[in-house]
Amino acid sequence: MTNLIIFYSRTGITKKVTELIFENLSSDIEEIFDEKNRSGSIGYMKAGKDAMRKKLTTLKKYDKDPSSYELTLIGTPIWAWNMSTPIRTYITENMDKFKNVAFFCTEGSSGGEKCFENMSVLCDKKPLATLELNAKEIKEGIHIEKIKEYTDKINNI
Numbered sequence: 001m002t003n004l005i006i007f008y009s010r011t012g013i014t015k016k017v018t019e020l021i022f023e024n025l026s027s028d029i030e031e032i033f034d035e036k037n038r039s040g041s042i043g044y045m046k047a048g049k050d051a052m053r054k055k056l057t058t059l060k061k062y063d064k065d066p067s068s069y070e071l072t073l074i075g076t077p078i079w080a081w082n083m084s085t086p087i088r089t090y091i092t093e094n095m096d097k098f099k100n101v102a103f104f105c106t107e108g109s110s111g112g113e114k115c116f117e118n119m120s121v122l123c124d125k126k127p128l129a130t131l132e133l134n135a136k137e138i139k140e141g142i143h144i145e146k147i148k149e150y151t152d153k154i155n156n157i
């Protein structure tokens with residue numbers, strides 16, 4: 001299986017998780033960047049508003065073509081119990097190119113399940129695997145085992 005990992009991270013938590021997934025899975029990887037400044041408390045508030053309204057944004061140019069891979073893993077932070085706006089934009093721009101998808105997310109405490117349902121609808125595909133990690137699990141180191149289970153599942157497909 002050829003794998004592509006696509007992710008967005010506003011404050012580095014999803015990026016840290018993505019790097020651990022990447023260590024366990026033979027794959028190409030691409031970070032998605034937003035043209036819109038999402039930093040600080042104003043960036044936070046605008047991000048919440050954009051996510052709730054299901055708005056799209058403008059992404060910085062990205063290179064990898066998901067149609068060249070058998071599986072695209074898509075990672076997002078949870079914003080307002082949903083996917084982040086950059087990942088909503090990425091999926092919208094590439095929805096016809098995915099052969100198979102897997103999802104992962106990081107969150108403060110909740111929203112992953114609903115987010116995955118919405119991502120699945122937007123991709124028009126059921127994910128082959130999902131991984132939801134909250135702040136407590138990451139703080140306590142539980143994420144390491146959960147990431148291993150997730151990548152083992154994908155490696156065994």
Ligand SMILES: Cc1cc2nc3c(=O)[nH]c(=O)nc-3n(C[C@H](O)[C@H](O)[C@H](O)COP(=O)(O)O)c2cc1C
Nearest residue numbers: 009010011012013014048077078080081108109110
């Ligand atoms: C605009 C915004 C909305 C958020 N909404 C939620 C939420 O609904 N549920 C939750 O558990 N965490 C929520 N969070 C927290 C993030 O999902 C969490 O901190 C995540 O791990 C951040 O990942 P990152 O560092 O990769 O950006 C929100 C964060 C932001 C910026």
